[in-house]
Amino acid sequence: MDYLSDERKKSDFDVEAMKVAWAGSIQEFQLSDRMAKLVANDPVFEKFTRPMLGRKELLKNTLRKSAHAWKLIIDLRLSEEEAKWLRLYVDEPAYTDLHWGMFIPAIEGQGTEEQKKKWLPLAKKMQIIGCYAQTELGHGSNVQGLETTATFDTRTDEFIMHSPTLTSSKWWPGGLGKLSTHAVVYARLIVGGQFHGVHGFIVQLRSLEDHSPLPGITVGDIGLKFGNGAYNTMDNGVLRFDHVRIPRNQMLMRVSQVTKEGKIMQSDVPRQLIYGTMVYVRQTIVADASKALSRAVCIATRYSAVRRQFGSRDGGPETQVIDYKTQQSRLFPLLASAYAFRFVSEWLKSLYLDVKQRLEANEFSTLPEAHACTAGLKSLTTTATADGIEECRKLCGGHGYLVSSGLPELFAVYIPACTYEGDNVVLMLQVARFLVKTVSELGHKKPVGTTAYMGRVASLMQKNSAVQTAEGWLNPGAVVEAFESRAARMAVRCAQELAKFGNPEEGFAELAVDLVEVAVSHCQLIVVTKFFEKLQQDIPGKGVKESLEVLCYVYALFLLHKHQGDFLATGYLTPKQASLANAQLRTLYSKVRPNAIALVDSFSYTDHYLGSILGRYDGNVYPKLYEAAWEDPLNDSDVIDGFHQYVQPILKQRLHSAKL
Ligand SMILES: CCCCCCCC(=O)SCCNC(=O)CCNC(=O)[C@H](O)C(C)(C)COP(=O)(O)OP(=O)(O)OC[C@H]1O[C@@H](n2cnc3c(N)ncnc32)[C@H](O)[C@@H]1OP(=O)(O)O
Numbered sequence: 001m002d003y004l005s006d007e008r009k010k011s012d013f014d015v016e017a018m019k020v021a022w023a024g025s026i027q028e029f030q031l032s033d034r035m036a037k038l039v040a041n042d043p044v045f046e047k048f049t050r051p052m053l054g055r056k057e058l059l060k061n062t063l064r065k066s067a068h069a070w071k072l073i074i075d076l077r078l079s080e081e082e083a084k085w086l087r088l089y090v091d092e093p094a095y096t097d098l099h100w101g102m103f104i105p106a107i108e109g110q111g112t113e114e115q116k117k118k119w120l121p122l123a124k125k126m127q128i129i130g131c132y133a134q135t136e137l138g139h140g141s142n143v144q145g146l147e148t149t150a151t152f153d154t155r156t157d158e159f160i161m162h163s164p165t166l167t168s169s170k171w172w173p174g175g176l177g178k179l180s181t182h183a184v185v186y187a188r189l190i191v192g193g194q195f196h197g198v199h200g201f202i203v204q205l206r207s208l209e210d211h212s213p214l215p216g217i218t219v220g221d222i223g224l225k226f227g228n229g230a231y232n233t234m235d236n237g238v239l240r241f242d243h244v245r246i247p248r249n250q251m252l253m254r255v256s257q258v259t260k261e262g263k264i265m266q267s268d269v270p271r272q273l274i275y276g277t278m279v280y281v282r283q284t285i286v287a288d289a290s291k292a293l294s295r296a297v298c299i300a301t302r303y304s305a306v307r308r309q310f311g312s313r314d315g316g317p318e319t320q321v322i323d324y325k326t327q328q329s330r331l332f333p334l335l336a337s338a339y340a341f342r343f344v345s346e347w348l349k350s351l352y353l354d355v356k357q358r359l360e361a362n363e364f365s366t367l368p369e370a371h372a373c374t375a376g377l378k379s380l381t382t383t384a385t386a387d388g389i390e391e392c393r394k395l396c397g398g399h400g401y402l403v404s405s406g407l408p409e410l411f412a413v414y415i416p417a418c419t420y421e422g423d424n425v426v427l428m429l430q431v432a433r434f435l436v437k438t439v440s441e442l443g444h445k446k447p448v449g450t451t452a453y454m455g456r457v458a459s460l461m462q463k464n465s466a467v468q469t470a471e472g473w474l475n476p477g478a479v480v481e482a483f484e485s486r487a488a489r490m491a492v493r494c495a496q497e498l499a500k501f502g503n504p505e506e507g508f509a510e511l512a513v514d515l516v517e518v519a520v521s522h523c524q525l526i527v528v529t530k531f532f533e534k535l536q537q538d539i540p541g542k543g544v545k546e547s548l549e550v551l552c553y554v555y556a557l558f559l560l561h562k563h564q565g566d567f568l569a570t571g572y573l574t575p576k577q578a579s580l581a582n583a584q585l586r587t588l589y590s591k592v593r594p595n596a597i598a599l600v601d602s603f604s605y606t607d608h609y610l611g612s613i614l615g616r617y618d619g620n621v622y623p624k625l626y627e628a629a630w631e632d633p634l635n636d637s638d639v640i641d642g643f644h645q646y647v648q649p650i651l652k653q654r655l656h657s658a659k660l
């Protein structure tokens, strides 16, 4: 029985067409759908018992699933794209994520043609397993502060990899702890006693015969992480080198080369390309944010339609909690954010592919913008998603706290995204640097791309909002101008403050909090703009574009309401205009309400992928929650192990004293 069928009947758009809009194209939809079903129908990928397993059993289970996934990839001759979707739907962090997600991209981006020819076939056939070993016990954010050394020995034509201090121990790399045979290790290049910056080196860690660590290498797992199951399926590791020798040709040499004679040769490629893998991964993390947030929102929306509290008159049904305005004001902006992040990730991917093509042709002019966009959007979307998942848990009341709701594990797996691949504050400061530089160059350099609006800074500083009615806010020009003015005014004000400091670095440190706010406002502008741009495309299907338009305004006006302090303080809006925006937001929530279930159905998630009793497609929540409780190992017997030993004596003592 479908308990949500009445809800599904209320929607006024074509759900199948919306599924295609969400996926990006009919081909993407079909591909993803095929992989989702393949995983959902395979019992090896069952995941409900995961949070109850001990660490060793858990990891072994992950290895079993990864091996099965690999067998499917080979047997069914899946393409790289299909394999990516398959791993996504298996929904279990594993060493393979870092192998495919960072080790291979690092070699692709920073290796020479010769190096790629040697290492990529081995890696792509999984004849070697690799990880990305950058972070150390003492340094993560400050990459230039890494302490591991790679000293060139001209006599033997080798690098000597060494961990000179405790804090130089590599610490955190996923897949390193127990599984990788190789790593791309980031270390200080030392030639002729001189330091030449941090570079990547391919280092073999374990024997390809018996998997034991090679001489001079100490390697292991760093221990349990937050939450049951969750990210503990990953073997994040520690690694130390004791004068380990590797051949010279294992330094990734696209950016700089070291010759046999110990000479450093710089290619035309900018040094920043050493950080290129991070640009790639940050872009994928933005796409992952929309997936994680949409999962949480799907669960919370379906459950909010099933759950009823208060409001019963004459014995009739109580109110569905989704009908409370407060519930809508917390849930619908998250629903809108999931769509906003989906579309901005689509745009970011195209930006990245363009930059990649240019880099391959040795054209580097767009790299700074790609860095700022990937860093800023990674930071913005992961922060909002981590907070959003927790909000969804609260939206589900008490039952959201049960592991069987799927939300605790989703939260625990997701939150490190705010830290890995760059701490979110550190990344926003990078965006701020880029913006301050853009403002300082306005006199002689025309800003392009996402900062093009800065070219109109004079008019953005003068013109104030013309919105007079709540309806007036349903105008893309009015909304985008509001976000542009806010971002431009905040950036200029901050640049003026910075100019008061004799030493710019001192000013940057002192004004860091304001600078992060400037960066956030710029990144929010990007997301809002890309959502509106998406709406200008041809989006087929009855009512699809109209529903997306509503979500776009919800996203923008929700942000405007949340950050109205900025809009008021910069003088662009009056308090009256801000309150008109809020009134429009309330109206928009009423428009989302009948479509809410269809909008989350459009994500097309299987019950397997959602992993949530509260988010079941059929809405059959209570019987399934009840059943699941009885499957808990604690309910195997009426009297639990330990009762007779530790509890009964206390009870008996009470009985005894009561008799006295
Ligand atoms: C599969 C997915 C699972 C994910 C698992 C997670 C894996 C990981 O976490 S791997 C480890 C990730 N680590 C990080 O992200 C570390 C974060 N730190 C950094 O990125 C940097 O070191 C950073 C940018 C903060 C500071 O760099 P640093 O060189 O000290 O400083 P800075 O002077 O600011 O930058 C130098 C120049 O490089 C540029 N730059 C910095 N990063 C990049 C980049 N990624 N791309 C291009 N340019 C860059 C700066 O804009 C600056 O340019 P300019 O000189 O023109 O102004």
Ligand SMILES: Cc1cc2nc3c(=O)[nH]c(=O)nc-3n(C[C@H](O)[C@H](O)[C@H](O)COP(=O)(O)OP(=O)(O)OC[C@H]3O[C@@H](n4cnc5c(N)ncnc54)[C@H](O)[C@@H]3O)c2cc1C
Binding pocket: 098, 132, 133, 134, 135, 138, 139, 140, 141, 142, 171, 172, 173, 174, 231, 236, 416, 419, 420, 421, 422, 423, 424, 425, 426, 429
């Ligand atoms: C689950 C997980 C998986 C990971 N996987 C990998 C991996 O595969 N490979 C790898 O190499 N690494 C990996 N990492 C490491 C990760 O990339 C780093 O933890 C991350 O880059 C943050 O660096 P940090 O730990 O040094 O944080 P820190 O920089 O020490 O941050 C601590 C605090 O200081 C603040 N801070 C730091 N610098 C500044 C500054 N300049 N201005 C203002 N505030 C600042 C931060 O905002 C934060 O609040 C992983 C981490 C996690 C949690």
